[in-house]
Amino acid sequence: MKPESIYFFGTCLIDLIYPKAGVSAVQLLQREGVKVIYPQAQTCCGQPAWNSGYRNEARKVARAQIQLFPKNIPIVIPSGSCAGMMKTHYPELFKGEPDEADALKVANRVYELTEFLVDVLKVQLQDLGQAVEVAVHTSCSARREMGVADKIEQLLGQLSNVDVKEQAYKAECCGFGGTFAVKQPEISAAMVTDKTQHIRATGAAQLVSQDCGCLMNISGAFAYQAEHEGKSAPKAQHIAEFLWERTHG
Amino acid sequence: MSKARANILQRLTAVERPVVDLSARESLSRFDWDKAERIRRFTERMQAVRAEVHQADRANWLDTVATICQQKGLNNLLLSPTTEWGQAITQNAERFPTLKYYERSIEDWKQEMFYEVDAGLTSTLGGIAETGTLILWSSPDEPRTLSLVPPIHIAILETDKLYSTFAEAVQEQGWLEQGLPTNALLISGPSRSADIAQVLAYGVHGPKELVVVLV
Amino acid sequence: MAKPTEFRVDVEKALGKTEIRAHFRKAMDTLMINRRNQFPDDAALQALRTQAQAIRANALSKLPELLQQLETNLIKNGVQVHWAETTDEANQIVLGIMQKHNAKSIIKGKSMVSEEMGLNHFLEERGIEALESDLGEFIIQLDGETPSHIIMPAIHKSKEQISALFHEKFPDIPYTDNVDELTASARRILRDKFYAAPVGLSGVNFAVAETGTLCLVENEGNGRMSTTIPPVHIAVTGIEKVVEKLSDIPSLLSILPRSATGQPITTYFNMISGPRKPDEKDGPTEVHLVLLDNGRSRIYSDPELLATLRCIRCGACINHCPVYVRIGGHSYGTVYPGPIGTILEPQKSGLSVHGELIQASSLCGACGEVCPVRIPIPNIINRLRYDSVRKDTENTPTQEAGTRRKSLEAATWKAWSWAASTPSVYNFGSKTATQLRGLVPNNLGAWTSVRSAPKLAEQTLHQQLKTLGVDHE
């Protein structure tokens, strides 16, 4: 059943670097007749600290977030990794804490955006764009933590002018991994370099993903290679932005 | 009792044990394959790993084994004279290469066993269709090395003893009730390795060829 | 306490030339494809994983009782059982047995626990020859190396390298790069060694408490040779390898080789329940089992870390790891490489020596997805990262917990958590940052060695949605 209203958690990366993805996601949701509530006090899900082993610091930030969603309505997040943090790791992070129950109430209502569009809203999209070939990168958290890897393709499948090209090693990590990219720069660089090669080899003009972490990593590498090696740089966009651009009149 | 033992056990018992959900533990995959299907699958699996499978019956298995020996150009064949198969072969010795019998402890004829035997013939306790597997239990009559040291292993498998899965064989043959032998073996093909650049090579340490005669 | 080590890998150097990297990637690809082909039905795979997990978890929940039952049954079967708290104790036990028999050499089937013990080195220092007989182990021993993979120890070597190595070490054998011929040479050399060896050593894949049986999985037959030909057989194993019942074995055997190399079953499954009986004609007259703890009982004491001990050493996590495929096993500098090594090694030896390994993961989850006993490897890495910087070190059994806490990093996270849990501060900060985005340097160190720096937006999402009039409560 389609909910009347939902909470939107925009994620810090979208807030600071990719706000257009957030705005597009809100517009997509609103177009389906859903009232979107964006608590202005939201900041970050706490994942960076959680993945770095700073659990107390992660909990402090997470604690500030779980207060923001009092109504029993879905919480939609345009990121597999932040959704995964709230859905699967909040229960661990708050285990035995006085507000464990509150954390669980949040965790149980979390949806990743593409999952929500497909499974709950059952959107029907009308493609208004030019013919384009697109490669998809599904984040590891969307794939393995949230189990929503196929949703993005289901959405793209509704767009008549979009041709999805499959790259080699599609399910392999792009090498972002949050602080991994900083702590193990050489390995991370090798991974993202391979990833860009595989995507470029499809000939797709455009890359979409449901996670801005991966996008920042991959598109950063594309831009670098364009600048320093004269290679082509497929346009990289969050799936929400891509969908909104192609479907709004 | 050793100090290490006491310390290890003391540390392990001091821990509050987790509760384990055992509901998933017993579920066994079962297949309702009839005999023909079990034979088909067994044969297919065995051949996939380069084992030879010959179909025979009670009337002609001796011919089959004799032909195999001939085709492989065996100078000799090692076997137990006491098994049903061994007895029959012994009685028809003239149709076979020189027969050698595993009658002494290995120490007494290790040199010959290691370097002069062309092939070993064994019975089997049964087979497994799912994986293409022979079941062998070591015994005074048919010791472990009979299926291990000679470069060719010829095994006779009665199709009545072909089970769908390993679990089924263990259960229906009552392994637990019988008590295990010093060495129970599952053999699913000739010895092989892919340790050199993932290229398959046969006959690394065990037999290079495995020949199964289905009876 | 050792000074905390750092783990930084030069990918170019780690796997050498481009062809070797390509060869290595292809090897891993093949393993992944073979595994996938073994599990065409995902639901059946998931059911089998759940079952394997239950079998191993059950065994661990009864570990001390099962170890005692195993011991009782093994002794009844005529096997001598030894317990070792440390690798040094385990080595001494092996040495003691060797000395009792006046044995000057030992031939080994594949055993990762013996690698963990550093047994070869230990024995060689005492004038005893330890010879590897698994083809892969034999090859790397020739080259003075250690295994780079727990299942395929020589996976990092190309055919050409192995051919050259054989030629160098056995000049009498004409040079060949034919794999069959190389294998035949190894067979001949090792046959003679098996013939003469006074003692054979093996690992254990599963030990059945109910029957007192040691199970070994292998393809080559060297495991059978090592446990059959020499008059004395010594098996070494970690204490976690025990399972309760014989009926547990078929399921584990069904999932292990399929996960490991994508084979439906290995060529040999060898179940040893005792030495040669008086009326038997072959087999060792003495069988010993060495049960090694080496930190396992410490891991056992933590309900979250305990899952590590479910491992059946299939290597699937290694084959599927995007980090491992790029750096190879030796870069880890540990006995167990890849994801399993990443969680096991720091728990075994403490966070000082190998604690840096826990950073060598992007937490992509590929390992946990394929693990046949559902070990949540990424969660355990996360937990160890916590252990490595936590202050309440008394609440974890992990040794040298907290030793990787660096004050600057800790202070940064603290400041971050204050800002990100105080909306006014966060919003002020983010707004200011975007306004000053022109000042963000283009050089962000490691990040910008292969990537351009990300650009902050002109306006945050907070600001834009406010402008658009999106409700905030």
Ligand code: SF4
């Ligand atoms: S952790 Fe899991 S996947 Fe890795 S070796 Fe152990 S059992 Fe296999």
